[in-house]
């Protein structure tokens with residue numbers, strides 16, 4: 097069965113995007129449709145308890161990958177990549193002429209695109225080694241220059257098989273990626289099969305992705321601080337299952353949204369429950385760091401304040417296996433004005449003082465549709481929201497964000513490939 101494909105992720109689109117007016121209109125229509133849908137959804141969700149810690153922006157990401165109509169992307173006049181929606185609504189890609197292997201495409205591009213030479217140097221291995229940017233084995237991935245020690249990538253689609261997330265990442269020239277390990281909106285999933293593990297691991301090896309730069313995202317159903325006994329137990333079982341999947345896949349970190357009080361218990365009590373949940377899972381697993389994400393202070397979610405993240409860390413017994421993922425959109429919505437130098441400094445100083453950069457295990461790079469302090473979790477494309485390009489320029493030039501996965505979770509206005517290119521171009 098064909099797996100859903102993201103929109104324009106052919107490697108050529110990175111360096112010389114040729115987007116037709118028709119494509120732009122389609123993208124706009126999709127975005128409008130999504131925005132309208134989201135507005136309706138958020139009205140509805142206001143009436144509900146925020147128990148499930150919903151994250152509407154990733155619905156957008158999902159839609160972005162499966163909702164596209166026909167697209168044609170030209171690759172140097174040689175390759176046509178045609179995406180068509182089939183009857184099940186799953187997009188299908190057919191490659192006419194040219195080569196399908198994204199790595200080969202990438203190599204061709206690196207030799208013909210002058211812009212690409214800035215980012216994908218042929219002598220990448222030397223430069224990467226010099227910058228100490230790649231940990232562990234240097235493989236094909238070293239052909240990518242992780243410029244400035246920054247590992248930028250995106251949330252990729254694992255539809256059809258976890259290994260597909262790796263090829264998606266390769267196509268968009270990601271140096272890091274995130275993925276769901278199972279359906280993010282269902283409690284139950286079939287067990288992870290050995291041959292899936294083998295395929296996933298060999299794809300990682302083939303393309304040179306080190307586990308340090310892969311940040312799996314947990315299910316949205318989890319509320320490991322739920323006041324409801326049944327939900328709490330289900331969340332703990334699901335958390336254990338997902339961390340065990342990471343362990344079996346050879347991954348070393350797992351990111352999830354901490355939880356919600358549902359307005360029924362105190363934040364402190366909620367943090368106690370989250371801490372107990374994490375401790376229970378850490379005792380039964382090994383080698384995987386549990387990474388809690390800062391939230392936007394929307395509804396009853398916890399983790400919007402750095403003090404709350406610190407509160408979770410304090411409650412976890414094994415400090416070597418707890419970490420934090422910093423989401424720029426969430427931080428902005430929670431009140432840090434990343435659009436200004438002062439606001440950026442304030443966030444970074446507070447993070448260092450309250451949490452500590454030694455706990456930073458990942459970053460979500462998202463601009464914000466909402467204004468500073470709005471408490472709304474609404475992601476926007478890089479530079480198109482209220483954080484703006486300057487905010488991300490600060491991130492891309494800050495050594496404190498080296499050697500961690502920097503993951504885009506943005507809507508379809510720009511492709512992930514375009515945004516990755518844009519971000520790398522910001523490095524001085």
Ligand SMILES: [Zn+2]
Pocket residue numbers: 389423460505
């Ligand atoms: Zn996020």
Ligand SMILES: [Zn+2]
Pocket residue numbers: 151153423425426473474475
């Ligand atoms: Zn979000």
